[in-house]
Amino acid sequence: MTETAVPTVAGIGSVPNGTHSVPERDLALRVVREALEDASLDLSAIDGVYMPSPRPWTPQGFFSTYLLRLLGLNVDRALEISTGGSSGANAFHSAVSDIRNGTVEAALVLAVERNSIVDTTGPYFDYILKSFDSEFESPIGMTVPAAYAQSMQRYMYEYDIERADLADIVVKNRKNGVANPDGLFDEGLSRDDVLDARLIADPIRLFDCPAPCDGAAAILLTADAVTNSDSPPIAVQGTGYYHTASHFLMSRDSSITELPAVRHAVNTATERAGLVLPDIDVFEPYAPFPHIEAIVLEELGVAKRGDGVAACLDARTPSEGPFSISPSGGCLGRGHPPMVTPLLNYVEVVKQLRGTASTQVRDAKSALTTAEHGHLNGVTATVFGTGV
Incomplete structure (x- = not known):
């Protein structure tokens, strides 16, 4: 059709x-x-x-x-x-x-x-355990932070990443989240706050985890450009999806420090939108842990393997830069109701393109979002733009 x-x-x-x-x-x-x-x-x-x-x-x-x-x-x-x-x-x-x-x-x-x-030691934990391999992982009490802790450890080891630099990604996102009136937090964090917080699954600590909330x-x-008179029409210009043959840490063809589904989904979405990545002004990724934000940037080609942390922290990522990442605060800075988070990303980029966001990117005309269900590697990508 x-x-x-x-x-x-x-x-x-x-x-x-x-x-x-x-x-x-x-x-x-x-x-x-x-x-x-x-x-x-x-x-x-x-x-x-x-x-x-x-x-x-x-x-x-x-x-x-x-x-x-x-x-x-x-x-x-x-x-x-x-x-x-x-x-x-x-x-x-x-x-x-x-x-x-x-x-x-x-x-x-x-x-x-x-x-x-929900009590996290009861129905929630039972629900989470079912997402892991029922024969080998679930019986040992695997948790989502524990899975991400392993990929964080491997990422730090392979690319000689400083743990303190990963903490700075959390600090950056929390700063943006505090400025967001719909965010969960009222106060920012320092690097020491992140590094000294309660250990969850080594090396992941409390503030490295997205805070569950309502x-x-x-x-x-x-199908038509219906819009408020003061707002430009915002079109969904391109969508993409990709799922690699992996399940959490059970990866067949790539390292646990890579998320190839992100690259494939984004390439499809931007191609369908008739854009290339440098055309994108705002990026709201689904990045529930700090090293995932870095790995996502590497998959997009914004940084080479191992340089994603620097890319998250250098001049390319603040709201005034040419490629703004998580100006809403994202999962780490805004709070994380997982079923709602993808839609919150959409709401945020619509606000950016309307010019009404809490941390506004100047002259934003196009925006990209991603969503993924954990290390399961199934990723959607969506490109929004002003005009129809």
Whole structure:
């Protein structure tokens, strides 16, 4: 089928990351209302609803069906998608595809998550263990930080990386996150704060880990350039996806210090957008640990192997530089409700392209996001740009 329609962001909505005492239903309805008001559209215009499947501890099952009933919506398409931390991104890409091929004309993409209601030593840990190899890894009590600790150790060893320099990536992201009114934190960090924090899985310490929290976000996509009069139309110009033959640290063809799926997904997205990486003004990656941000830059070709840390910290990455990375604070500086994080990245780049971001990149015209479900190596990439 020929793709003709250009998916355009009509409206966005989000709640501050933190702890919310209301049910997921109320958070979802709030961000849907915000997105509709931002787009100046009626609820009846929506003919597609897309979202990540809520986590197992969410009290309400079949959430999308439940939400449709609450909203009184009849739709041509409704999807709940489960691919770990990339679930929100894959839901978004499904909406983009359906708009391109004419299946729907107005797609609501939303995500909601409350981590404050789960005990990390109970249902959460049981859920996480199932993501590892059930025969060899799960029985030893593997954790997500433990997996990333191994790749961090290997990265530091192979490229002679100073542990203190990785701490500076956390400091940089926390500084941006503190400036973000929707972020989780009110105070910045020093290098010593990061290095002296409680050990989680050597060499990863507390502030190297993304802080789980509650959150919700919604994005309304349309087939036409529907926008507020004061905002330029923001188009989804290119999407890409790639999954390598690996599962956490069980990699077949590459080192655990590499994330080749990032490179492939980004190349596809930028090619479809008719852009090259130097054309990108803002980059909001899904980088849950500091060395991952460095490795991602190496996969993009911004830095050579082993030079990613320097690239994260030099003049190419601050908000005033030509290639700004995580001006919102990202996973480390903003807080991390995993099912919502991909959509929060989309919301942030839309704000950048509208000129309303908390840490605004000057004259931003194009933006790139990535999402990945941990070291599982399945990556989405999305290019946004002003104009249709």
